[in-house]
Amino acid sequence: GAVVSQHPSWVICKSGTSVKIECRSLDFQATTMFWYRQFPKQSLMLMATSNEGSKATYEQGVEKDKFLINHASLTLSTLTVTSAHPEDSSFYICSVVGGRGFNYGYTFGSGTRLTVV
């Protein structure tokens, strides 16, 4: 499968500030990346589909003006949490799809733990 790098792995920010999370596909040109959010002890919830060179597609209930997604190149997508609040604290994970045969599937980044204080 693809190799995905996500940065930072954790971040603490003050309420009202913005935080940018990067997702890089290191060995695969990803026209599409996905951004997920995960709360403790829960499964992944898709937030948006990031499309290279065009606007992201957001899932119902996800505020596009709060979670800004930029997919400016085939190897980089960024998620910016604007005016963060404590309820935005969560584990954010990106993924790309790739691989071959038996291992075809989605490769996930290592995740970013966001804590808003």
Add this chain to the structure above:
Amino acid sequence: TQLLEQSPQFLSIQEGENLTVYCNSSSVFSSLQWYRQEPGEGPVLLVTVVTGGEVKKLKRLTFQFGDARKDSSLHITAAQPGDTGLYLCAGGETSGSRLTFGEGTQLTVNP
């Protein structure tokens, strides 16, 4: 919206026991993946199944895709403490499309 129901949500067993995790849906998926996730990390792909009825084995793990491609199961034989983690099933509508995740099964294998 396609939904995947995963069960059980929590499972705590002793080392050496066998277990099965189920993933069910009323919708048909073109493919289904199983992932394992450890705390503070992203999910890691275990297997992808695409053909109805197929069975794949990965050491002590056996994955099965239902004939109608609506359900799947993961069976672990002789579980070990290293198998502890969150197991997630996820279905894809088409190749490369968005994934729908099950609720996850938190497995704890006690030594």
